[in-house]
Amino acid sequence: MSREIIALASDHGGYDLKILLKSYLVELGFEPLDLGCDSSDSVDYPDFADVMADALKNGDAARGILVCGSGIGISIAANRYPHIRAALVHDRLTAELSRKHNDANVIVMGGRVIGPDVAKDCLRAFLNTEFEGGRHQRRIDKMS
Ligand code: RB5
Numbered sequence: 001m002s003r004e005i006i007a008l009a010s011d012h013g014g015y016d017l018k019i020l021l022k023s024y025l026v027e028l029g030f031e032p033l034d035l036g037c038d039s040s041d042s043v044d045y046p047d048f049a050d051v052m053a054d055a056l057k058n059g060d061a062a063r064g065i066l067v068c069g070s071g072i073g074i075s076i077a078a079n080r081y082p083h084i085r086a087a088l089v090h091d092r093l094t095a096e097l098s099r100k101h102n103d104a105n106v107i108v109m110g111g112r113v114i115g116p117d118v119a120k121d122c123l124r125a126f127l128n129t130e131f132e133g134g135r136h137q138r139r140i141d142k143m144s
Helices: 012-027 045-058 072-078 092-100 116-128 135-141
Strands: 005-010 031-034 063-068 086-088 106-110
Touching (some): 005 012, 012 063, 063 116, 072 106, 086 092
Parallel strands (some): 005 063
């Protein structure tokens, strides 16, 4: 069976965590698609929300991971796109709920505010939790 491709992007503030999550994806049996940035040199987070939006729009991946320093800027930027539901999460519960209730297709974390083990826990929960549909679908429909 082919491995699911998961897109990742970050700014400089999320670069280190993105690299860690990239290897964790491989460990979990996924194929990472790294959309940048490529170092800790200062860049602008909206540009990396844009590349994620393009990748999901083109079908290069169905799900993605975004990281900036706090997670806030890049999630605001990503959620401008109607085909993105980007959830800024801080622990396993919020990661799980982002799937169960919000059908998030992008998980967002703050590289400067979350530890590596909690971040991995969040990613696992995001990747393994199904959307519950029903009343949650109705609420999502109201936002489109
Ligand atoms: C960059 O210094 C920082 O502002 C950015 O990574 C992010 O935290 C913005 O919300």
